[in-house]
Amino acid sequence: MRVYLSRRWGKGKSLPFVGVLEFQKNGNAHLHILLGQYIPRAWLSKAWQSIGGGRFVDIRFVDVHRVAAYLSKYLTGDKVEHTLRLLPRRARIFTTARCIVLWPKKEKSGWRLRRADIGELFDAVENPSNVKFVAVENLKAFGLELLSYFESPPCAAAMGSGDVIAALRKALPFWQMPKKSFA
Numbered sequence: 001m002r003v004y005l006s007r008r009w010g011k012g013k014s015l016p017f018v019g020v021l022e023f024q025k026n027g028n029a030h031l032h033i034l035l036g037q038y039i040p041r042a043w044l045s046k047a048w049q050s051i052g053g054g055r056f057v058d059i060r061f062v063d064v065h066r067v068a069a070y071l072s073k074y075l076t077g078d079k080v081e082h083t084l085r086l087l088p089r090r091a092r093i094f095t096t097a098r099c100i101v102l103w104p105k106k107e108k109s110g111w112r113l114r115r116a117d118i119g120e121l122f123d124a125v126e127n128p129s130n131v132k133f134v135a136v137e138n139l140k141a142f143g144l145e146l147l148s149y150f151e152s153p154p155c156a157a158a159m160g161s162g163d164v165i166a167a168l169r170k171a172l173p174f175w176q177m178p179k180k181s182f183a
Helices: 002-010 041-052 064-074 079-087 120-125 163-170
Strands: 016-023 031-034 094-096 129-135 146-151
Touching: 002 041, 016 064, 016 079, 031 146, 064 079, 120 146
Parallel strands: none
Antiparallel strands: 016 031, 016 094, 129 146
């Protein structure tokens, strides 16, 4: 439907939209979609039916100042609980066009995966700060007796190659086993 809308009404560009899935009490899927522009009901109904949607298309004007109030009815309460019970776990009932950014992209963190002895890392940095070594009784079942922590500006010796896959292969020995063919 996005392709139909962008070809006909967006001049090849994505139309801004917000959509919420709702399952009715009879189990039929029902969509609430807010579009960034008016689309005639006859065209929308025909396009929706051509891709396997239902026969019923209801178009209403929603004042831009009332969008949050309109959507909140379908994102909270019994309606959303009913819909989520009928969907697989982690399924989404809310979607937006790619041109709408609700949350900015996360910046890359400075965290890196490194499998090395804590002493080796500690010795590799010049000025460690906030150094803590704490005995932990509740982690002995996991073979851990000491919680070690320190902060440091990054240095090449402590960071290693930065190759996450190589670090995982080193950490997880089963990755190093030869591949078996299942013929």
